[in-house]
Amino acid sequence: MDFHTLCVHGCDGRYDSTGAVSVPIFQSATFAHPGVGQSTGYDYSRSQNPTREYLEHTLAALEGGTDCIAFASGMAAAAAMMELFSPGDHLVVADDLYGGTHRLFAHFSKKNGVMFTSAHTLEEIGDAVTPATKAVFIETPTNPMMQVIDIAAVSRITAKHGLLLIVDNTFLTPFFQKPFALGADIILHSGTKYLGGHNDTLAGFLVTKDADISGKLRFIAKTTGGCLSPFDSFLIIRGIKTLAVRMERQQESSARIARWLTEQAAVTAVRYPGLETHPDYEISRRQASGFGAMISFSVKDEETARQLLERVRVIQYAESLGGVESLITYPMLQTHADIPEAERLKKGIDGRLLRLSVGLEAAEDLIGDLSQALGQSAPPCRREEHSERNPAAAPVPGGSQSQS
Numbered sequence: 350m351d352f353h354t355l356c357v358h359g360c361d362g363r364y365d366s367t368g369a370v371s372v373p374i375f376q377s378a379t380f381a382h383p384g385v386g387q388s389t390g391y392d393y394s395r396s397q398n399p400t401r402e403y404l405e406h407t408l409a410a411l412e413g414g415t416d417c418i419a420f421a422s423g424m425a426a427a428a429a430m431m432e433l434f435s436p437g438d439h440l441v442v443a444d445d446l447y448g449g450t451h452r453l454f455a456h457f458s459k460k461n462g463v464m465f466t467s468a469h470t471l472e473e474i475g476d477a478v479t480p481a482t483k484a485v486f487i488e489t490p491t492n493p494m495m496q497v498i499d500i501a502a503v504s505r506i507t508a509k510h511g512l513l514l515i516v517d518n519t520f521l522t523p524f525f526q527k528p529f530a531l532g533a534d535i536i537l538h539s540g541t542k543y544l545g546g547h548n549d550t551l552a553g554f555l556v557t558k559d560a561d562i563s564g565k566l567r568f569i570a571k572t573t574g575g576c577l578s579p580f581d582s583f584l585i586i587r588g589i590k591t592l593a594v595r596m597e598r599q600q601e602s603s604a605r606i607a608r609w610l611t612e613q614a615a616v617t618a619v620r621y622p623g624l625e626t627h628p629d630y631e632i633s634r635r636q637a638s639g640f641g642a643m644i645s646f647s648v649k650d651e652e653t654a655r656q657l658l659e660r661v662r663v664i665q666y667a668e669s670l671g672g673v674e675s676l677i678t679y680p681m682l683q684t685h686a687d688i689p690e691a692e693r694l695k696k697g698i699d700g701r702l703l704r705l706s707v708g709l710e711a712a713e714d715l716i717g718d719l720s721q722a723l724g725q726s727a728p729p730c731r732r733e734e735h736s737e738r739n740p741a742a743a744p745v746p747g748g749s750q751s752q753s
């Protein structure tokens with residue numbers, strides 16, 4: 350079945366007899382048993398719920414996997430994934446990762462006795478493997494530096510050493526990138542982003558293709574309990590119906606915006622894998638069918654970055670990505686605030702770096718907004734200020750904007 354059709358119709362499951370076109374929200378914590386020792390297939394919603402199950406089957410099919418487990422957020426999925434490992438185990442991890450994942454590894458997994466080595470190049474990944482290594486964890490494209498990692502090449506290393514390859518596929522989604530076909534064993538998603546697509550729901554997923562790994566993860570999930578609620582499952586099912594068209598359109602606008610950014614005097618670097626000048630352009634073309642809708646760029650100085658964040662009108666200065674509303678993020682103060690400064694600066698996450706998630710607004714409006722925010726043209730009609738619209742949401746002086 351074509352990807353577009355699968356997005357709309359999901360898995361084959363029919364969960365009620367009314368003919369409802371939309372999957373019902375089974376808002377039930379528990380399920381009655383037909384008899385002693387009997388089950389309808391559902392016992393308690395922490396273990397499984399029909400709405401969540403439909404979503405899990407759909408995403409497993411979209412990724413080309415055999416199973417998928419839905420969690421309350423991407424971080425809940427990542428935390429459950431780390432329960433696969435024991436004290437003394439070692440993981441090689443890409444050196445550019447979402448800040449929350451970095452924080453999980455640095456503050457929780459390490460405390461639990463798991464060891465990590467960060468690696469940048471394929472050679473470094475290979476060299477970092479020790480007898481204690483159990484897995485390699487990568488994100489591609491990386492957040493926020495938009496580096497592209499050659500998944501097939503990493504999988505040759507993991508296959509050689511008998512390691513798990515775990516890929517965070519949040520940025521491209523299975524619409525553009527299929528990590529299982531390139532050798533991954535587990536795919537992680539923040540479903541909060543493109544899968545949900547509307548900046549209204551948190552969700553996370555672990556997709557698998559191996560019954561043994563899936564069994565372990567299901568046991569962890571039902572025991573630790575970070576499961577996705579029936580209503581949020583419904584919202585992600587609804588989001589996935591338009592995933593393909595959203596990704597196509599958001600990518601189209603991103604390519605235009607990225608090219609436009611390269612022509613602006615105040616912009617000193619543009620990181621978008623779809624630009625032929627991107628160092629990983631060829632890898633990107635080879636391993637993915639698209640470049641996505643995330644652009645990181647640097648401006649000439651920190652003052653310009655801060656001004657731009659305060660002046661945008663159509664684009665919103667907010668953390669997150671992948672939704673219909675375009676968002677601009679300041680990684681230094683938001684997504685990557687918890688990374689020690691020296692390490693952060695070494696990665697290039699400084700006061701001049703901005704990360705743009707291109708949404709579904711017209712590309713001309715987004716370009717116009719960036720142009721006026723860079724001080725190059727007149728601002729468009731202003732949206733009401735937060736404080737006018739909702740006094741309760743007035744900015745708190747000194748309030749933290751760091752990663753939630």
Ligand SMILES: Cc1ncc(COP(=O)(O)O)c(C=O)c1O
Binds near residue numbers: 422424425447492551
């Ligand atoms: C690449 C990536 N992975 C994982 C996460 C964590 O997901 P969540 O915010 O749904 O917990 C994020 C969040 O921004 C992300 O960008």
